[in-house]
Amino acid sequence: LAKTTQPISMDSYEGQEVNITCSHxxxxxxDYITWYQQFxxxxxxxxIQGYKTxxxxxxxxxxxxxxxxxxxxxLPRVSLSDTAVYYCLVGVPLSYNTDKLIFGTGTRLQxxx
Amino acid sequence: DSxxxxxxxxxxxxxxxxxxxxxxxxxxxxxVYWYQQSLDQGLQFLIQYYNGEERAKxxxxxxxxxxxxPDLHSELxxxxxxxxxxxxxxxxxxxxxxxxxxxxxxxxxxxVL
Numbered sequence: 001l002a003k004t005t006q007p008i009s010m011d012s013y014e015g016q017e018v019n020i021t022c023s024h025x026x027x028x029x030x031d032y033i034t035w036y037q038q039f040x041x042x043x044x045x046x047x048i049q050g051y052k053t054x055x056x057x058x059x060x061x062x063x064x065x066x067x068x069x070x071x072x073x074x075l076p077r078v079s080l081s082d083t084a085v086y087y088c089l090v091g092v093p094l095s096y097n098t099d100k101l102i103f104g105t106g107t108r109l110q111x112x113x
Numbered sequence: 114d115s116x117x118x119x120x121x122x123x124x125x126x127x128x129x130x131x132x133x134x135x136x137x138x139x140x141x142x143x144x145v146y147w148y149q150q151s152l153d154q155g156l157q158f159l160i161q162y163y164n165g166e167e168r169a170k171x172x173x174x175x176x177x178x179x180x181x182x183p184d185l186h187s188e189l190x191x192x193x194x195x196x197x198x199x200x201x202x203x204x205x206x207x208x209x210x211x212x213x214x215x216x217x218x219x220x221x222x223x224x225v226l
Binding site: 034041043044045046102103105106 | 115117154158201203205214215217218219220
């Protein structure tokens, strides 16, 4: 089971870059890393997914070092609307292992004006 | 809008009662997942259905059951309700049989009084 560890909370100011790191020491060879964002009383929303090196989309970047034991979600120039809980999941996108469907408690990001 | 529809949005009931939560997946998605999120807790995976059949089971209580119908909508039945069952219940869907990127509904907030 690829357990993940994230900081419980982080604070930032508008316009700053925010980096949230997730540790997953027991990641398996076939595991991918997926990040979701959740606003209060809403369902989680997919942000980004990657396997190795760097992935970038219109909202975030995901940095994965060579050993893949950790990953960093990078949010460029955050705004107040980025205040949310961010979850890191590790698992095989196409697998039978329901242990992978563990969201944990995530990282609560608070952005201040 | 994720394309996943959950009804009702809010549900208030009493202990010992039974309720049914409904979920319509995104068009084309065959998998439906149910999650429970208690106050300030992470998401707990309950159960997954794929094309009408149970695919995976998480920490779902025996008092809870679910099914997926031929039109692919799903229902989560909660019976003999207890105060501790008060939570947000999310439904998610994905394209394939195995967990990939999931798209979440807005949730049903259940209050057991």
